[in-house]
Amino acid sequence: SRKGLHPGEVTIAEVLKGAGYATACIGKWHLGDQPAFLPTRQGFDLYLGIPYSDDMTERKDRGWPPLPLMRNERVIEAPVDRNTLTSRYTEEAVRFIEVNREKPFFLYLPHAMPGSTQAPFADKRFRGKSANGPYGDSVEELDWSTGKILASLERLGLDEDTLVVWTSDNGAPQRRPPQGSNAPLRGWGYTTAEGGMRVPCIIRRPGRIPAGGSCDEVCAMMDILPTFARLAGTAPPVDRVIDGKDIWPLLSGRSGAKSPHEAFFYYYMAQLQAVRSERWKIYLPLERKLISLSGKTKRAAAELYDLDSDIGETSNLADRYSDVVKRLTSLAEEVRKDLGDLARPGKGQRAAAFVTDPVPQTLRDGP
8 A cells, every 4th residue: 555654653652662662563553564654663673463454365456465474574474374363473472572571561462353354263273163153263262362461471470560451443343144242332343333433441450450440431542652651651742732641540540530531533434423522422414424434425314322321322312402412513513623524624634654656565585
């Protein structure tokens, strides 16, 4: 692809590397496959993974090469055997922890599985073993992977000093036959329904995060950068807007801690579709609401839900709470000015980067 994360952006890896941390990205990247955009150019000391989605296998009509597995900036296998990915990523993660046991480290492990294919992949030790088909096999292997990594932290005497975050990028997508479930949330992955955007997040730090607790306040993956920066004794960049906030008060169970966000905004690609503020979520009225990645649209009326009492988004309250509709619609208009909405640019948008002549990542001979 010509497009990638702008080299001028500051990643969480760059923030932590500046504080003396060893850094690794093991797994899916998908922020640009050209050399200038790879993890090794964005603050990661080590990279092992597929530089985009696992379903982007060889397609000559689109210029896609055999699915590459890369180490740092070199393809080491193509096409990669996707059945081996979870196991190999886990082994590499454990090695990274072992090598860096005497220093601070940051490990980003975005597993490929369950992935974006109709039938996820798994090692032969797990294939055909679950009661839920290939999807279940894949999830069971991820469970094994998590246990293996946590066991390595304990074996090395690091578990009391390591913050572990386990989460997902989106809800289970709709498949036929079904794979996974987002119940009791409404909708599927790749939508702005709660089932698509709201995901589990389990965070562990013995002695610092109360065991067995839970938090209902709104926070997001973008909050990880400023939170980790604080914990590492450093700070996010100050020469630009960072949308994330420090959520350590929430994670550490501080009494009375509240979400630092007035609102959360649900974008589908470049289209703003919904807004949440505290208990309320509105789906904005849209003449041409995007409903597929291919650009299919439909007309959509306003919908308002009280997520505290109706987590499944079953009772539309838009007609009963016009004042709430007005407030959330106003928040939508403010964020459009900052982040944009489809063809309407926002003053706070920062551009991606592009290369002129992209070259597919392929297996090559020589050093």
